[in-house]
Amino acid sequence: MKAVLCKVFGPPESLVLEEVEPLKPGPGQVVIAVKACGVNFPDTLIIEGKYQFKPDLPFSPGGEVAGVVKELGAGVEKVKVGDRVIAFTGWGGFAEEVLAEARQLIPIPQEMDFTIASAFVMVYGTSHYALKDRAKLQPGETLLVLGAAGGVGLAAVELGKAMGTHVIAAASSAEKLAVCREHGADEVINYASEDLKERIKALTGGKGVDVVYDPVGGPYSEAALRGLAWEGRHLVIGFAAGDIPRIPLNLTLLKGGSIVGVFWGSFTSRDPKRNQEHVRELMTWFLEGKLKPHVSATYPLSQAADALNAMLERKITGKAVLLVDRAD
Numbered sequence: 001m002k003a004v005l006c007k008v009f010g011p012p013e014s015l016v017l018e019e020v021e022p023l024k025p026g027p028g029q030v031v032i033a034v035k036a037c038g039v040n041f042p043d044t045l046i047i048e049g050k051y052q053f054k055p056d057l058p059f060s061p062g063g064e065v066a067g068v069v070k071e072l073g074a075g076v077e078k079v080k081v082g083d084r085v086i087a088f089t090g091w092g093g094f095a096e097e098v099l100a101e102a103r104q105l106i107p108i109p110q111e112m113d114f115t116i117a118s119a120f121v122m123v124y125g126t127s128h129y130a131l132k133d134r135a136k137l138q139p140g141e142t143l144l145v146l147g148a149a150g151g152v153g154l155a156a157v158e159l160g161k162a163m164g165t166h167v168i169a170a171a172s173s174a175e176k177l178a179v180c181r182e183h184g185a186d187e188v189i190n191y192a193s194e195d196l197k198e199r200i201k202a203l204t205g206g207k208g209v210d211v212v213y214d215p216v217g218g219p220y221s222e223a224a225l226r227g228l229a230w231e232g233r234h235l236v237i238g239f240a241a242g243d244i245p246r247i248p249l250n251l252t253l254l255k256g257g258s259i260v261g262v263f264w265g266s267f268t269s270r271d272p273k274r275n276q277e278h279v280r281e282l283m284t285w286f287l288e289g290k291l292k293p294h295v296s297a298t299y300p301l302s303q304a305a306d307a308l309n310a311m312l313e314r315k316i317t318g319k320a321v322l323l324v325d326r327a328d
Contacts, residue, residue, distance in 0.1 A: 062093025294318030
C-alpha cells in the first residue's frame with residue numbers, strides 16, 4: 001500500500017510518498033481502507049516533533065480518517081468487513097490503510113459521504129467538548145470565536161448557534177468573515193484591520209463576551225481576555241498563531257473570570273462513554289441540518305505537503321481533506 005511518511009522531523013516538504021507493507025490487525029483492531037483523511041493543524045505540529053505525542057519514526061501523519069473496514073483482528077465482534085466508519089487514530093491516516101481500535105470506531109450515517117465524515121470528528125468533537133463541558137455555555141450568552149474561519153473555529157460558530165447563543169466571529173479577512181456569516185455568525189470582527197478589544201466593547205454595549213473560544217493564541221488572546229464579561233470564560237484550544245501568550249493574571253481577578261484549558265484528545269481516552277454521548281448528539285445535529293461541515297479544498301495523497309502548507313499559510317477555510325484513490 002502507499003503511505004505518506006515522515007522519516008525525519010521537519011516541514012511538509014520533508015514528507016515522502018512510498019510503497020509500504022500492507023497492515024495486519026492485532027487483537028481488538030481493524031484495518032481500514034482509507035477513503036478520505038482530514039487535514040488538521042496538529043498534523044503540521046506532529047511532523048516537526050512539536051505535538052503532545054511523538055510517534056516513532058517513520059510514521060504517517062493524519063489522525064482523522066473515514067473509510068471501509070477491510071480486515072478484523074482477533075476478538076472483534078461489533079463491526080464487520082465492509083462497514084463504513086470514522087476513526088480517530090492520532091496519526092497514520094495519510095495512507096491507503098490505517099490500523100484502528102475497533103471499540104473506538106464511529107459508524108458513518110448513510111447521509112454522510114466519506115469526505116464530510118473525515119472532516120467531522122476532530123473539529124466538532126473539540127468544539128462541542130469545549131463549549132458544552134468546559135465553558136458550560138448557556139442559551140442567551142455571547143460567544144466570541146477567534147480564528148473563526150478555521151476548522152475548529154467554524155465548528156464553534158455553528159455549535160454556538162445550535163446551543164442558542166449570540167456568536168461573534170473574528171478572523172483576518174473579509175472573505176473569511178463572509179464564510180463565518182454563512183455558517184451562522186451574528187457579528188464579525190476583522191482583527192487584521194480592527195482593534196479587537198474595542199470592537200468587542202462596541203458590539204456588546206460595553207458588557208463584554210461571556211465565552212471566548214481561542215484556538216489562535218499570540219497577540220489576540222490578551223485582547224480577547226480583556227473583552228470578557230463578569231465571570232466570563234476564556235477557552236484555551238491551541239496556538240495557531242505560533243506564540244503561547246503570557247497573560248496578566250490580574251485580568252481574571254478583575255473580571256471574576258476563568259481561563260479554561262481544553263484537551264479533547266485526552267478527554268476522549270479518559271471519559272470514552274461521555275465522548276460517545278457527545279458524538280451521538282453531534283451526529284443528530286448533522287442529520288437535522290444544524291451542522292454543515294465546510295470543506296474548502298481536497299488533495300490526493302501525493303499532494304499532502306501542499307495541503308499542510310495551505311493550512312500553515314492560512315489559505316484553508318473550514319477543512320482540507322486528502323482523498324485516497326485506491327487501485328483496488
